[in-house]
Amino acid sequence: MSEFELLDPGAPMGGAFGSGDASVDPLLDGLNPAQERAVIARGPALLIVAGAGSGKTRVLTHRIAHLIREKEAWPSQILAITFTNKAAAEMRERISGLLGAASEGMWVSTFHSACVRILRREAERFGYVAGFTIYDSADSRALLKRIIKELDADTYGFTPANSGSKISKLKNELTDVDAYAATAAVGDPRERLFIEIFRMYEQELRRANAFDFDDLIGQTVHLFRAHPDVAAVYQRRFRHILVDEYQDTNHAQYSLIRELTRPVATAEVERLVPPARERELDGLGQIPGASLTVVGDSDQSIYAFRGADIRNIVEFERDFVGAEVVKLEQNYRSTQNILTAANAVIGNNFDRQEKNLWTSEGDGAKIVGFTGYSQHDEARFVAEEIEDLHREGFDYNDIAVFYRTNSQTRALEELLIRAAIPYRVLGGTKFYERAEVKDAMAYLTSIANPYDPIAWSRLLGAPKRGIGPMAEAQLANFQEAQGISLHEAMLRCDELAFGPKVRGSILGLAELLTRASKMAVGGGATDVTAAPGEDAEEKTPAPVGDLLKLILDETEMIEKLRAKRDPQDDARAENLEELIAVAREFDVKQPGAGLLAFLTEVSLVAAADDLDDSSGTVSLMTMHTAKGLEYRAVFITGVEEGLIPHQMSVDEVGGVNEERRLMYVGITRARERLYITLASTRATFGDISVAMPSRFLQEIPEGLIDWRQSPGEVTSRGGTASRALNASARPGAGYASRGSRSTESAVSFGSNSSGAAAVSEPASGNMQSALDQWRERKRAAKAAQAAGGGFPNTIGAGARDNGDLELTAGDRLRHDDYGEGRVTSVTGAGTKRIAHVVFDSVGERKLLVKLAPITKLD
């Protein structure tokens, strides 16, 4: 049986009727002519212009499967680049759904992961070690902070943030310090200072054996250019390179693709080991360049701020001679109303090629608009509509709420909690950014890379052990002078004049690191709780979970946190326990992968990566994160001037156009229902300011929007009505329909108690990932906080806790927002007890008994 034989594709799109018919090719069946052309096209270069929702993922996966099935490539000869790990995983899954095991060995990953893989293999060429650290933005900032302080550059207005972003920009353009210095105006002292910062930053990175995010791409390009033999290996290996979201590639990424698709240099062909075989060569005795497929949509380019260059896609045909172009314009995702709105908005960008999305599926529902008096009011509308959608049969999974800035989540979360709607915030993957988690991770980083001063300085002070800045500086100086690792410097601290207490601390810590390092390489865990079942197998590296456990046990970080009185520290302790669980999960998922793989994975998680399609929760995310995703129902919130388009972008050249594309991306995520909401006042930073409707709103044809409350209605009332006022100001018709629907829902909730399930931990029957549990707790904590009246740090304003408030059907109660109502039933148990209440004015609501702002009336 050939390895290439097509396995039964199961039921991917149209397989249902394709199975009996031998003439139907399952890889082409159900594709429209343009899609089919994109799948079967061959040649050196292909540009697929894929409008939103035009089935590009399907085209890409089918194209790859087709290449393999037609024996034009082995899986190992394919490199597919996606934007997020999640997209990569999905693509891998879909290809293996088409091909089965025959798809193994492909590289499907993000730019960053692919580059890390290459760099780890070739690190020695750079004077780096394979265990190099990847600095995230926080690490880079920490390093820059030191440098700026040392150079007293803050007096010139340099901050870690502004110098960091300038360095990042330069790196994305593949401009190194020397190149920059050569072009800079040397007369300008500020410029000279910046060059100094840049230079030191690069030096420190190298000394730390660390790369920042931008280096991952840039250094790989540099590696290929400086070492043609290395480049030759990858140029020869990858025969087909496919890049998704090509409109968002920056110059460095573009250059990487260029390097990879070059023909193998003639000089290198002879040096290849193993030697090139006859069939690899073309007529000239060369190994031709890889075939390149890029997919993108210039209307969805939203990352110019981080160096994405739209010209990469616009000039593709000029760039890659012989390129074929396929346009996918038929949309399979959204209703015509949604597409018309999207087309209308994006049509205002004058600097684009004309393109119109269309569907054959019909108009669908109108877009729903709502203007709240405040973002609180807006959020309440969102929560209510989500409940309605849910009753209508939408899964929480099917629903997403978008916003421009992360800070907009606050009000939304609060209201979703009150409404007992399960949700998840994407992208604030704040877990790994928490101080205690970073502290623990610093130990692991330092074990993998004992030259990393950022990690090292972090672990010295966590937990407090009497080693302060003074001792740290002495050790660092000693380390630098001796040219040894930081770990070694600690072991030799006898050579420095430390007091006995400090000395003891340092040696104790050094000893722990020694032990952990041995364990990490598989030296054997001696006196600690050795992993049971592993008998003296010398080379087996310890599971990451065990390593972390050793560190947390020995440093007593968790115990020390628990010993404190502050309840916040309890949460921190739990986060650390969660981190162990995350590590153990990793050990199970990728046994034997090792510490480095764990660290890499943690460094490169993207916002959209924690999306879990089976979580049963509403997803909240920025519009940037939403790119590439789709939902049956989408809420775009905060559609106001200053927010979208964002104030910061208005003065930038092309800024508003990019914001408009962002709006376009948001709109085109919706399949069936689209809600556009805004508030007439918004509390930004303490006080309240008046917000104007976004100009993009006016670009949507009026007839497409069904205004539940239009901006006009709200401003005519004077803008700053209280919540109590607006609660009764809502149109009566809305309540009537709401009320009738809620009657049905009360029945269904009562009979199958799905209402309770919705509030309890998502998917309570299933295995829950460690991170999910963390999020769940965080949510509960937030709920407690929200219910407490929003004074989290004020003494005496402890979280509201109705505790064991007895409620039974028939009781009357008063709610702070909804007024008086009657309990119809109580479901759930313990802290998840839910009261179903019919309020006199607003109809039925589900309330978390423990937290809702309610008082029982008698």
Add this chain to the structure above:
DNA sequence: ACCCATGTTCTTTTT
């Protein structure tokens, strides 16, 4: 060296 309290500065989007 550590802890706590009081000011101060922000807020675009992210691998």
Add this chain to the structure above:
DNA sequence: GAACATGGGT
């Protein structure tokens, strides 16, 4: 309204 920096007290 929160993270962070700074400065005084122990």
